[in-house]
Amino acid sequence: MPNPARPESRWTRRMAVSAAIGCAGLLVSSSMTITAYAAEGDGGTPGAFTAPLPAATERPVLSMPGRSAAAGEQNKGLARSASVPAAQRADFDNDGTGDFVYRVPSGDVWADWGYDAVPAISGAESQVKDLLLPGDLTGDGHADVLSLTATGSLRLHNGMYATSEGGLASYTTLSSGWQAYNKLVVPGDLNGDGAPDLLARSTAGLFLFPGTGTGFGKGIQVGGAGWGQFDQLVGADDLTGDGFADLVTRTSAGLFLYPGNGSVTGYPFKDRIQIGGTGWTQYNQLAGGTDYNGNGTADLVARAYDGTLYLYDGKGTGTFQARQSGGEDWNVAAPLGGAGGQPAFGKQAVFARTGDGTLYYYYGTGTGRLSAKYLVGTGWTRSAVRLTHAVSLRNSGDSDLIAHSTYDGHLYNTATYAENDTDLAGGSKLYNLVVGPGDLNGDGKSDLIARSATALYFYAGNGDGLSMKSRVQVGGSGWSQYNKLVGAGDYNLDGRADLIARSSAGLFFYPGTGKASAPFGARIAVGGTGWSQYTNLAAPGDINGDGIADLLASNSAGQLFFYAGTGKASTPFKARVQIGSGGWNQYPDLV
Numbered sequence: 001m002p003n004p005a006r007p008e009s010r011w012t013r014r015m016a017v018s019a020a021i022g023c024a025g026l027l028v029s030s031s032m033t034i035t036a037y038a039a040e041g042d043g044g045t046p047g048a049f050t051a052p053l054p055a056a057t058e059r060p061v062l063s064m065p066g067r068s069a070a071a072g073e074q075n076k077g078l079a080r081s082a083s084v085p086a087a088q089r090a091d092f093d094n095d096g097t098g099d100f101v102y103r104v105p106s107g108d109v110w111a112d113w114g115y116d117a118v119p120a121i122s123g124a125e126s127q128v129k130d131l132l133l134p135g136d137l138t139g140d141g142h143a144d145v146l147s148l149t150a151t152g153s154l155r156l157h158n159g160m161y162a163t164s165e166g167g168l169a170s171y172t173t174l175s176s177g178w179q180a181y182n183k184l185v186v187p188g189d190l191n192g193d194g195a196p197d198l199l200a201r202s203t204a205g206l207f208l209f210p211g212t213g214t215g216f217g218k219g220i221q222v223g224g225a226g227w228g229q230f231d232q233l234v235g236a237d238d239l240t241g242d243g244f245a246d247l248v249t250r251t252s253a254g255l256f257l258y259p260g261n262g263s264v265t266g267y268p269f270k271d272r273i274q275i276g277g278t279g280w281t282q283y284n285q286l287a288g289g290t291d292y293n294g295n296g297t298a299d300l301v302a303r304a305y306d307g308t309l310y311l312y313d314g315k316g317t318g319t320f321q322a323r324q325s326g327g328e329d330w331n332v333a334a335p336l337g338g339a340g341g342q343p344a345f346g347k348q349a350v351f352a353r354t355g356d357g358t359l360y361y362y363y364g365t366g367t368g369r370l371s372a373k374y375l376v377g378t379g380w381t382r383s384a385v386r387l388t389h390a391v392s393l394r395n396s397g398d399s400d401l402i403a404h405s406t407y408d409g410h411l412y413n414t415a416t417y418a419e420n421d422t423d424l425a426g427g428s429k430l431y432n433l434v435v436g437p438g439d440l441n442g443d444g445k446s447d448l449i450a451r452s453a454t455a456l457y458f459y460a461g462n463g464d465g466l467s468m469k470s471r472v473q474v475g476g477s478g479w480s481q482y483n484k485l486v487g488a489g490d491y492n493l494d495g496r497a498d499l500i501a502r503s504s505a506g507l508f509f510y511p512g513t514g515k516a517s518a519p520f521g522a523r524i525a526v527g528g529t530g531w532s533q534y535t536n537l538a539a540p541g542d543i544n545g546d547g548i549a550d551l552l553a554s555n556s557a558g559q560l561f562f563y564a565g566t567g568k569a570s571t572p573f574k575a576r577v578q579i580g581s582g583g584w585n586q587y588p589d590l591v
Contacts (some may be wrong), residue, residue, distance in 0.1 A: 060329040062114045064311055066293030067097050088238065089135030089188070089196075090290035090337065092145050092162040098290025098299070101145055101162070102333035103128050105348060105363070107397055109147070109164045118457060120168035121147075121157070127337035129345045131337035132186045133235070133289045134196045137214055146186065146336065147171070150345055150395055152179030154440035156215070174215045179444035181207070182495025183342050187235035188245025188289065191264040199235070199563065201227050203494050222267050231493060231548075231567050232340035237298035241316040248275075248300065248340070255280045257318050275319055283310075287339040292326070301343055305544055306367055307331030331366030331545055338366040342495065344542030346392035346438060346446060347399040347488045348550060353589040357381040360587075362544025368562050369548075369579055382589065389437020389591040391446045391488050391497070391541070393424075393465035399541070400465055401591075404434050404449070411448070413465055425459055425468040428452065435579040437487030437539070440498030442514035449499070449519075453480055458519055471520070474519055482508075488539035488547035493567040500539065500551065500572075507531040507571055526572055534561075536590040558585035 010105070069552055090098040092111050099113040107123025109131065121128065132146035134156075142159040145168055149155070154174045162169030178184060181200040190197045195211030206223030209216035227233075232250035236257075239246045244260030247269065255276030258269040280286075283302040294298045297314040302323070309327040312320035330336075334344045346365040352373070359380040362370040370580065380387070388402040392411070402424060403412045409429035412422045427434075430452040440447040445463040456475030459468040479485075484502040491498040496512030507527030510520040531537075534553040545552050548565035551573055555561075560580025563573040584590075 008311045018370065037239045041222055058240040058329060059110075059117060060112070060307070060309070060332055062100065062112060062309075064097075064292050064326045065313075065324050066295060067095075067114050069476075072512055073111045077099050088291050088294075092159055094142075095294070096291075097294035100134075100333075101131055101168075101337035103335060104332050105334060105366075109168060111168065113163065116163075118163060118167065120162055120164075120166065122166065122169065123396070125169055127151075127397070128183065129397070130335060130343040131339075132198075133338040135188075137196075139214075146174075146342075148184055149177060149444070150179070150392075150397070150439070152177050154178050154184070154404060174375075176284050179439070179442065182490075182493065183233050184234040184336075185233045185247070185340070186289065187247050187260070188237040189243075190245050190260045190262075190268040192244060192262045192543045193264070197245070197268075201233065203228060210264075212562055228494065231289070231342075231546075232286045234286050234288045234300065234340035235338060236300060237290065239298050239314050239316070240295075240318040245548075246318070248286065250280055250286065250340070252281060254276065254278055259318065273318065278512045282400065284544060285339045285341050289338040301326060301331050301336075303333075303336070303545070305331075305546075307545075334366060334542075334545060335547070339549035342490065342493060343568040344549070347389065347541035348543055349389070349399060350377070350538050350540045351387060351389050351401060351589075351591050352378055352587040353382065353387060353591075355382065355588055359387075364540055365574055366543065366545040368544035368564060368577065369541070370540075386434065387589060388436050389446075389447065389488075390536075391438035393436070393446050393461055393463075395445075395463060400436070402434060402436060404431060411450075411468075414466065415462050416467055421466045424466070427469070433485055435485050435487055435499070437499055437512075438489050440497050440512055440514070440519040441516035442447055442496070447519075449474075451479055451485065453477065453536065455479075458516060458518055472516060474517065483559070484537045485535050486539040486551070487549075488541040491565055491567070491572045492548045492569040493523050493548065498549070500537070502531055502537060504532060509569055511569055524569055526570065535585070536587065538590040552585040552590065554580070554587070554590060558582040560584045 017338040066369040092099045101111050103109050108119045109121035109126050111120040127149045128147045129150045130148040134146050137144045138158050144159040146159040147155045151175045155171040157168040157171045181202045183201045185199040195213040198209040198212045198216045200207045206227040207219040208222045210221045230249040236246050236248045240259050244262050249256045257273045257275045261270045266456040277499045278365045284305050285303040288300040295313040297316040299314045301311040302310045307330045309330045310323040311326040350362050352360045357380045358378050359376040361376050383565050386404040390400045390402050393400045401414045409427045411425040411427040413424045429452045433451045435449045439447050445461040447461045448459040455478045457471040458474045459471050481503045482501040487499040496514050499510040501508045508523040509526045510523050513521050536554040538552040548567045549564050551563040553561045561576040562579045
């Protein structure tokens with residue numbers, strides 16, 4: 001529920017005019033329903049349309065202990081006499097407590113300091129995949145923000161006006177090519193030179209990019225492939241009180257602290273220490289790097305799968321006080337700034353089509369559930385058009401609905417932004433399936449896979465949603481054994497888009513390689529013949545907020561099941577959870 005102590009009108013008004021949640025590439029209408037139309041003479045292929053507007057989402061409640069609204073109002077906007085202290089490197093209103101910056105599903109980036117919040121970057125402009133908290137890099141006494149785009153640009157946003165609407169919209173691009181890494185982390189000052197450093201993880205290992213005070217220098221490898229075991233890497237700042245930044249990591253076995261050792265040339269950490277058990281897996285996101293309650297020590301926040309936020313007050317010794325409630329409804333934040341998980345980007349929703357061509361839309365709530373259904377429209381005749389719900393083909397992060405015409409074989413982008421240039425690719429009438437799993441060749445731009453009876457083809461994306469590069473054959477007739485191919489993001493936490501395939505023999509996982517010529521590695525059997533009970537499999541992206549791609553399955557009885565991703569290639573899904581009790585058998589198509 002909203003916090004009555006602070007205004008909600010700005011949040012509600014902004015959400016009501018933002019792009020549609022989860023699939024904002026389809027422009028918003030204030031109407032709850034709209035009928036799709038078929039272009040004249042194209043065999044019934046629907047043209048550009050406007051998606052329904054989900055109900056306005058309330059601003060999350062921030063009720064962090066130790067925070068003073070009065071102090072914030074008094075100090076708001078005042079620069080500090082020196083650089084932002086490490087323990088307050090996310091303090092945007094200069095009240096001595098760390099604040100929050102986060103992206104919401106519409107794409108807007110919000111700055112929230114407790115008693116108020118503003119959309120600091122609009123969704124149309126943001127292109128934000130992840131948000132990092134470096135402290136003051138511009139030297140003006142205000143905490144700044146780093147953002148990462150899907151195509152690998154690292155941007156610096158001056159925090160001087162972070163508490164004003166649009167105040168973080170301007171940026172300076174520091175560097176590019178960061179799409180080669182599956183996670184970036186700013187832990188703080190690791191080597192004691194006063195400048196925050198950056199850590200980047202890839203499948204090859206962990207790399208340290210020393211801070212220069214205004215950016216980051218050349219990277220050096222400081223760890224091997226074993227760093228891939230962690231599903232959370234949190235730049236926690238100085239938790240131990242020794243003046244060096246620390247790193248918090250998590251596996252299924254618990255929480256681990258890597259204390260900084262001050263090294264300027266080599267491995268930056270002391271031996272790791274386990275500081276928490278398996279109970280920490282109840283959280284889908286951990287974030288840190290600042291002092292949230294203003295008592296002078298760096299803290300950690302944890303978000304539960306239901307959206308509840310908890311504060312773990314740092315003791316200054318590398319451990320934490322017992323958790324305290326910090327707020328509600330934080331499932332809307334995807335991701336939190338300074339969060340340790342890999343950010344999901346480009347798809348968090350599913351379309352459902354009935355046999356008569358009526359199309360509905362469900363968006364992910366961030367809790368492992370779907371929203372109420374929204375009517376997109378009629379006229380989506382199954383005999384005329386096959387549908388593919390693709391991971392965002394633009395940098396905006398808004399997913400795209402692709403129509404494969406059975407009349408001419410072409411692939412059309414149905415989004416309103418493409419209404420003047422809907423022909424995405426020539427395609428082929430021979431295709432029996434098209435999948436949009438995300439970036440397959442490592443350039444940060446989403447791609448498509450198309451299958452015929454004899455071959456599998458790869459279409460590299462241009463990043464504009466208006467065209468694809470020429471197709472390249474990447475597989476033969478063996479791919480016809482599968483009755484379902486789905487994918488939307490990263491299932492094994494290596495930063496690459498993957499594919500899930502089903503045949504009569506069971507379920508198989510194809511890990512992405514990042515190579516256009518051979519986009520998938522050797523298949524791994526991950527399920528048996530029991531998977532044949534489902535009439536539909538769909539890849540909605542991450543809908544439970546942990547950054548790992550999930551799976552949906554429906555059966556002939558009309559039940560819908562949610563399979564949460566685990567991040568592990570050998571066992572990519574947790575036990576199923578029923579999230580729909582009936583009616584899902586009305587949809588022969590779930591995409």
